Amino acid sequence: MEASAPEDETEILHVFDFPQIYTKPSAQALLNTLTLLTSAPPSWECSDSEQRLEKPAGRSKRRSRKVTKTAAVRVNPEGLARYLTQLIGCDFRWIDNDAVKEEIWEQASLRLSERSGRSAMPAISRSFGIPTPSALFDIVIHEPALTADNLGLKTWAASYLLAKRLHTLHLPQLGSATLDILELGAGTGLVGIAAAAVFGASVLLTDLPEIAPNLSRNVETNREAIESHNGSARTAVLDWSNPHVCQFYPDVEQGEVKSFSTKQAKQPDPFPVILAADSLYSPEHPRLLVQTIDCWLSLESNARVMVEFPLREAYTPELNNFRQCMAGIGLHMTEEGEEFGYDDWGWDGGEPTRGRGEVKCWWSVWRRKT
Ligand SMILES: C[S@@+](CC[C@H](N)C(=O)[O-])C[C@H]1O[C@@H](n2cnc3c(N)ncnc32)[C@H](O)[C@@H]1O
Missing domain, CATH: 3.40.50.150 (Vaccinia Virus protein VP39)
Incomplete structure (x- = not known):
């Protein structure tokens, strides 16, 4: 998935733009998608593909992880919870690295809690x-x-x-x-x-x-x-x-x-x-x-x-x-x-x-x- 956008524009992505499980997407494609779905605080609004150490949002702040910042995107929430839940429930048989699978499950869980929880909501x-x-x-x-x-x-x-x-x-x-x-x-x-x-x-x-x-x-x-x-x-x-x-x-x-x-x-x-x-x-x-x-x-x-x-x-x-x-x-x-x-x-x-x-x-x- 290509998720870049001109600097002054915000691209709106839909769930069907994301790698679908039935296509057996690569781990990297899935991790890139999950990074894009991060509810990014303003400090993440930095130049494309900058990498830095950030802590995961929400209450699971015990481990630092690497975040790749890409261009600003907005995501149509329709079907997003279902998509993330599918990732969490998938066994990713075609990916042979257990640590990478763990990372996908963890990132998908974090995205789900960020978006379904109060953190994504206004006052x-x-x-x-x-x-x-x-x-x-x-x-x-x-x-x-x-x-x-x-x-x-x-x-x-x-x-x-x-x-x-x-x-x-x-x-x-x-x-x-x-x-x-x-x-x-x-x-x-x-x-x-x-x-x-x-x-x-x-x-x-x-x-x-x-x-x-x-x-x-x-x-x-x-x-x-x-x-x-x-x-x-x-x-x-x-x-x-x-x-x-x-x-x-x-x-x-x-x-x-x-x-x-x-x-x-x-x-x-x-x-x-x-x-x-x-x-x-x-x-x-x-x-x-x-x-x-x-x-x-x-x-x-x-x-x-x-x-x-x-x-x-x-x-x-x-x-x-x-x-x-x-x-x-x-x-x-x-x-x-x-x-x-x-x-x-x-x-x-x-x-x-x-x-x-x-x-x-x-x-x-x-x-x-x-
Ligand atoms: C998870 S929130 C729970 C808030 C509320 N009791 C509830 O259940 O909805 C934890 C609360 O503990 C407070 N807290 C954390 N560390 C504290 C400290 N050192 N002194 C006083 N309050 C603290 C936080 O500010 C926060 O309001």
Whole structure:
């Protein structure tokens, strides 16, 4: 396939322009096609056939790969998912190099996840129905167009599952006092907003500085609905690598900077409940997340941590490490389970189907050893 175009023009390719499996195309032709299908960030808009080391898009950023940049092309999406799926399912008997076959399968999988996932979509708002003890509570979540590594701008399967599971959680009995809940790595805020409504709780939703503006926006959008369930919610920046410091976002209120620290004398009471979803995707995350839990979890024996993480084979060491770290700070698991969710709802605009974008997740509840 020849996919060049004049510099000021963008050629539109159709699936039938690509090497078809029944023609037993060469590995090179397939790899060239898969390179062309890359959802290229602007930095890739460079001269023809420049080669450089780039990291794969999405969450599989562990290996660098060589990317050959060719002229800008646009691809008609019709039939593209089917084409990529065929490549993933093909045994390529006519190609005798196993490493090259692996590369084709990997590239096809990456292209599929880039294009079928949120990364290819513009900003959207969508609503999620979350069960509360009385009825379904509708939460409206805004997700900006994804940029770079900002995974927190998208709502992940584990958070929807955890939000729906909250009403089953047996909470610490606090008498008439309002329950304070901390969410770590809140992303778009689905879990924290749900918790505020489900429990009529006061929830602090936290994440990194670049995630806080959209998080805060979602809290504002849902404020009235939260308050109608006797809950309240605030946003703050809390970086697990500097776990003692937490700063409200927006940080200026009535002329005063609102920040607090577990080390300050006037620290807020620690939180009897901490929530986190899909927060383990690098080797240092278990230690960082757990040290943050250690900083902010109440010392009361009835304090609880509830987490939900996707079960992805590549992240098994992170999950095991998380369990060890939690035990290391004196927490033990009281309940756990597995369930299925979808990392992308509305696949191709329709209802998600089992097997498409499906993610198995693990949830667990932790408390202090007595
Ligand atoms: C995969 S996203 C999950 C977001 C949300 N919980 C969900 O499930 O939809 C992981 C979140 O953890 C946050 N995160 C990663 N490293 C962090 C750190 N060092 N401190 C605070 N948050 C962090 C990211 O910004 C992101 O929002």
